[in-house]
Amino acid sequence: MAIDSTAPAADDPQGFSEAPHFHGHRERLRNRFREAGADALADYELLELVLFRAIPRRDVKPLAKALLKRFGSFADVVAAPEVRLSEVEGVTATVTTELKLVHAAALRMGRAEIARRPVLSSWTALIDYCRTAMAFSEREQFRVLYLDRKNALLADEVQGEGTVDHTPVYPREVVKRALELSSTAVILVHNHPSGDPTPSRPDILMTQQIVDIARPLGIAVHDHIIVGRDGHASFRALKLIA
Incomplete structure (x- = not known):
């Protein structure tokens, strides 16, 4: 019996498993970020970079786009309440933690900026x-x-x-x-x-x-x-x- 390599895996019914055509995508995106900076990336691509750490073996682009569709922008996503983030299919506790870490880092940097002068x-x-x-x-x-x-x-x-x-x-x-x-x-x-x-x-x-x-x-x-x-x-x- 032939196996359809593009079909969702049994343990991944949403179809988020990383297929062969996604191999190398993560490194290409990281390289573009390192070489051209955040301004060269769309919001969904910046979200992908954050999600890479939380979801190591799946294509995270669909989830990044789902989050943006729900909340509107990168800033809206990382600032969204945890309970609302968890309503998006594919968002686990690990994903929420990574997003809240980004928000906390932005707050810490902003507070330091206004505290130094x-x-x-x-x-x-x-x-x-x-x-x-x-x-x-x-x-x-x-x-x-x-x-x-x-x-x-x-x-x-x-x-x-x-x-x-x-x-x-x-x-x-x-x-x-x-x-x-x-x-x-x-x-x-x-x-x-x-x-x-x-x-x-x-x-x-x-x-x-x-x-x-x-x-x-x-x-x-x-x-x-x-x-x-x-x-x-x-x-x-x-x-x-x-």
């Missing part, structure tokens, strides 16, 4: 870090960057996490924590899971409450940044903070 002089790095940390979350988060007198980062703390469109924020707790850290300035940050970073009326009122409590105590609110998939909004740039 005054935050206000590295605004682009700050926005990049905030977007990496929060823009792709499915729940609202509210975080505070506490700064010293030289505007260097003292602490980066998530103060609360809520639902898809609301996070409870307690202005007095924000200011109390600033006093505990001897912080003289703060930058407020939260995300809009809808993708639209436009400030809402509650956002504006809450920010003004924090400003009003902090100012008499010598604590400046430099900005309130809202991040989303579609960009970011700065209260100072919008003249919502004097």
Whole structure:
């Protein structure tokens, strides 16, 4: 009886087993990355490189494309919640770990970039870090960057996490924590899971409450940044903070 070498293996009903025509693909892709850099690769190819470590003996291109179809971009994939990643056929715990490792590395690098010099002089790095940390979350988060007198980062703390469109924020707790850290300035940050970073009326009122409590105590609110998939909004740039 003839054997069809292109048919899925019995232990791989999805047909992800690496067929002979995929031999050498991984090394070619790695070489292209080494020689031309990440910009020369499409999102699905960059995802393939990440998936190689988690899935050593299968063609991972179908899975990479399935992840992008589900979540939208490389950044969306690595930032997606683990429970949603696991809903994609072919995503194992090992795959999830590799994706979360990439996200954690991006966060660590972003935090280091804003920690090594005054935050206000590295605004682009700050926005990049905030977007990496929060823009792709499915729940609202509210975080505070506490700064010293030289505007260097003292602490980066998530103060609360809520639902898809609301996070409870307690202005007095924000200011109390600033006093505990001897912080003289703060930058407020939260995300809009809808993708639209436009400030809402509650956002504006809450920010003004924090400003009003902090100012008499010598604590400046430099900005309130809202991040989303579609960009970011700065209260100072919008003249919502004097």
